[in-house]
Structures are given as C-alpha cells and as structure tokens.
Amino acid sequence: MSLKIKEQKLRKFAKSVIDNPKYKKEIKYILSKLNLKEEEVIQAYVNYNLDVYSYGNEIYESLALRVTLYVHYLLKGSFHQERQQIMLDMIEEINPKTIVDVGFGAPTKYVKYLLKNKKSKLTLVDMYDSALKFSEVLLDYLDPSWKEIVSLKKFNMNSRKYIGNFDVYIFQDSIEHVNHATKYMSMTVKNAPKDSYFLISLPIMADIRGHTISWKTFKEAKEWLNKCGLKINSSKNVDINSKIDLFAEQLDKFHNLMVSCSKND
Numbered sequence: 001m002s003l004k005i006k007e008q009k010l011r012k013f014a015k016s017v018i019d020n021p022k023y024k025k026e027i028k029y030i031l032s033k034l035n036l037k038e039e040e041v042i043q044a045y046v047n048y049n050l051d052v053y054s055y056g057n058e059i060y061e062s063l064a065l066r067v068t069l070y071v072h073y074l075l076k077g078s079f080h081q082e083r084q085q086i087m088l089d090m091i092e093e094i095n096p097k098t099i100v101d102v103g104f105g106a107p108t109k110y111v112k113y114l115l116k117n118k119k120s121k122l123t124l125v126d127m128y129d130s131a132l133k134f135s136e137v138l139l140d141y142l143d144p145s146w147k148e149i150v151s152l153k154k155f156n157m158n159s160r161k162y163i164g165n166f167d168v169y170i171f172q173d174s175i176e177h178v179n180h181a182t183k184y185m186s187m188t189v190k191n192a193p194k195d196s197y198f199l200i201s202l203p204i205m206a207d208i209r210g211h212t213i214s215w216k217t218f219k220e221a222k223e224w225l226n227k228c229g230l231k232i233n234s235s236k237n238v239d240i241n242s243k244i245d246l247f248a249e250q251l252d253k254f255h256n257l258m259v260s261c262s263k264n265d
C-alpha cells in the first residue's frame with residue numbers, strides 16, 4: 001500500500017471514532033479540556049501508525065498521542081478491542097482488591113468496568129505526564145467520583161524501583177519499553193506478594209527503536225516469562241486485523257501474547 005493511501009485510511013479511521021455519535025460528546029469534552037485541536041489528534045494517529053520504525057519512546061510524551069491511544073481503543077474492529085476484552089475477562093476472574101497497571105498508556109475498557117463495579121482499587125502508572133493529564137480529564141468525564149477507586153502515579157520503570165505490593169500487576173505492551181526488561185520483571189516478580197497475579201501482554205515482532213527487547217515467537221515469549229519467575233496459568237494469542245491495524249503492515253509479523261501468570265515458587 002502506498003504511504004499516501006495508508007495515510008488516507010488512517011485519517012478515516014481516526015475520524016470515524018471522533019465523529020461516532022457514541023463518542024462525539026466525550027471527545028469534544030476531552031479536546032476542549034486539553035486545549036487540543038481535532039487535527040492534532042488525527043495527525044498523531046497518522047504519525048503513530050504510518051511508520052513504526054520512525055520513532056522511539058519519546059513519542060509517548062505528547063498529549064495528542066494519549067488521545068490517539070484512546071481513539072485506538074475505541075476503533076471498531078481494531079485488535080485493541082479483543083485485547084481489552086481479554087484483559088477485562090482475566091481481571092473479572094481474579095476479582096482482586098488491588099491492581100497496578102504499569103505503563104498503562106490510557107484507560108482501557110477494564111477501567112470503565114472497575115468504576116462501575118467498585119470492588120478493586122486501581123493504580124495507573126506511567127512515566128509521562130501526558131498519560132496522567134489525559135486520564136484525569138477522561139476520568140472526570142466518566143465518573144466524578146473516580147478518585148475513590150483510581151490513583152494516578154508518575155513512575156519510571158528505569159528507576160529500577162519496586163512499584164509496591166498489589167494483588168494484580170498489569171504490564172500491557174509496556175515491559176519492552178524499559179531498559180533491562182528481564183531484570184526489571186524478575187525483580188518485580190521476586191518482590192511481589194506470594195499469591196499475586198501478573199497479567200501481561202507481549203508483542204511478538206521484530207525489533208523496533210522504542211523497544212529494548214523482542215520476542216520472535218510465542219515459545220520464546222513464554223520461556224522468557226518463566227525465566228522471570230512466572231508460571232503461565234492461561235494464555236491467548238491475539239492477531240491484528242490487517243484491514244484496520246495498519247501499523248503492522250511494515251512488519252513481517254505481529255501477534256500479541258496475553259497471559260495470566262502467578263509466581264513460580
């Protein structure tokens with residue numbers, strides 16, 4: 001597909017969410033509170049998907065990018081929809097009291113579920129202010145009493161610090177962004193409470209600039225998790241929708257491995 005066609009399609013996808021009557025009011029509210037223009041979000045959507053080799057971790061600094069991540073989560077037919085449902089199912093099954101989501105990106109479907117069911121306390125953690133700023137606005141819109149359930153925390157995994165004790169640790173497509181990923185995951189697992197769970201998604205793909213580690217096969221990814229001290233209780237493979245998830249067009253292959261794990265010992 002030519003870059004021009006790809007860009008046209010990407011613009012159309014972003015616009016389809018922004019103009020969707022289901023989300024229109026919400027997105028208008030977010031844009032006005034964050035002082036962003038619709039075009040900035042559409043351009044960020046294009047930049048994020050057009051050439052995945054062209055940027056590193058710094059892309060996540062942008063506020064428009066955070067809205068863009070959220071637009072991905074809402075886009076009909078995108079692989080993010082399946083990932084979000086699997087994560088929600090895994091959380092429902094465990095029914096934990098406390099959850100931390102490290103490198104959370106933007107609030108996904110399970111956050112909306114927790115706001116309604118109010119049974120778990122959730123800490124959303126990311127290294128960039130943009131994630132926290134965007135989430136504050138979205139959560140204000142979704143539920144003015146969100147602070148009873150959700151805390152937002154700025155935290156950089158590169159600090160090598162332990163994030164603290166929780167019943168559930170979520171790392172969704174985030175551990176590959178930290179320096180010394182194996183050491184960081186092993187240290188977190190080692191310190192975590194005995195009966196805690198780890199809900200993790202890993203991209204199975206080639207190396208790109210923003211990632212510090214890669215897994216080329218499901219087998220390799222599962223062996224890595226074992227090496228970090230985790231026992232896999234259940235796993236699901238999620239594939240992209242090649243008509244919608246155009247970021248993967250450049251890649252030889254892309255899959256998402258989603259696992260629910262407990263500690264090995």
Ligand SMILES: C[S@@+](CC[C@H](N)C(=O)[O-])C[C@H]1O[C@@H](n2cnc3c(N)ncnc32)[C@H](O)[C@@H]1O
Pocket residue numbers: 057060102103104105106125126127128131155156157158171172173174177178179
């Ligand atoms: C690919 S996005 C994944 C977002 C979301 N978890 C998802 O699955 O859609 C990676 C996220 O990790 C965050 N991140 C990257 N490096 C980090 C670090 N060293 N510490 C904390 N968060 C980090 C980024 O800001 C971004 O939100």
